[in-house]
Amino acid sequence: MFSRQSGAVGLEAAIGVSYQDFQGGLVYKGDSLDLNNDLRFNRAAQFIGRVKIDMPLIIPNLYLMATPLRFDGTATHNLSFKFGDQTFNAGIPFSSTLKLDHYDLGFYYGLLFVKQATLGLINIDAGLNIRVFDLKTEITQIAKLESKSFNLIVPMAYLGLQVKLTSSFSLEGEFRGLVYNGNHYYDLIGRVKYYFIKLAFVSAGYRHEEISMDQSDIKLNVRFSGPLVEVGFQF
Template sequence: MIKKLFLFLISLWILGTGKAWSLEIEGALGIWSQDPWGEIAYKGDALTMDKNLDFDMKDRFYGRLRLNLPLVNFYLGFTPVEFDGEGRKDASFRFGDVVFNGTLPFDSYLSIDQYDIGIFWGIPFLKTATKVATLGFAGINLELGINLRVLDIKAKIEQETVGKEEKSFLIPIPMIYGGLFLDFGRLALEGEVRGMNYQDNHYYDVVVRLKGILLKPVPLGPSLFVGVGYKYQNLELDIKDIEGSLELTGPFFEIGGSF
């Protein structure tokens, strides 16, 4: 028993020291089909995303970057969110300091660009240990950290006979991050969760991704991969005269590399 344990620890050391003090970078560019649902109000009446504002699914590009360092890891991301439409409402409504004629069409616009910077840690040697334990079939990695997401929000209503009203502001949102990664060699299944809940506000972000390696010339060298998956975001906001609830859901596709 002691001999087997000793051999197991030696295997961990041999497999783990190769990357223990290395820098690993992973970056990806993708496209996310964003389907909005919810409502928004600015000093007045609530307007629904689908019926009143005429928002529909949009495809938006996004980018992400991971830096895995010996002692700490970093995450950077940018996700633009933007919708526009020709809205209608059954009665007059107030948006900001302007009262609009709901029986006539109006132009609606909403953008919520998302900027992420995160810091996280994995469990040392967990992936290596699980690979050894499963005879190389799968490596499991768990990550925990914190994520700061800055929302750049812009909302606008414009009507020819009345005028326009708009509101823009930045909101920094600290979030808890957790990740689960299953590495099967050429394929990997990944899950990421970010969340915040404070008083009447909450923000949840869930990502599920299946990633496959397209090209990897040498075992420990750079690789090219593609990923497909699904994103879900749920935002409840009551701040700076803005009240709203928003869900963004939809599939995504990405291509990236690591080295």
């Protein structure tokens, strides 16, 4: 979304679907469980939504994004394993879920000198992103149940890039990231946008996320990546 003239307000909104592959592991006060080999999580389409508001004058622009993520699966282990305070038996099927919803609120400014130097063809945004994680993981096996949930607020750096190719096509990239105390959070998005009418567009792209956290007895090291498609409007 390119910066507007002083005093003007711009709005961009989009909804879409991503289909993400995943790999990594999960520990909750016990054994390490691989999301694919141990928990047998299934791939599924995930809905996404975002809104960008270009504010006037020196007020920072806003970027809101919602990314619900939920995976589940059913598996059987040859060996017993511990998850939380429960020990789950070998040879008996168990079901597991991982919810890792995250919600972003970004504050950013466009680097005006870049847009001016490129005659409006390139725009770079920089700012602060506040991400709220809503995590819940659960395993059930017959009468046994163990779960853990918590919320986590993470401040992240934000960088955005928009390249105007023609009046109908543009390229966009977004980066959000933080590294601290052995934890890291990376989120990269790339998309191609096509304006099929003046104010409406469709886009296709790719998203890659890496999450490494050790919080509230949960150790999570995962990577999510896959294609996404969107439809939206901008004015």
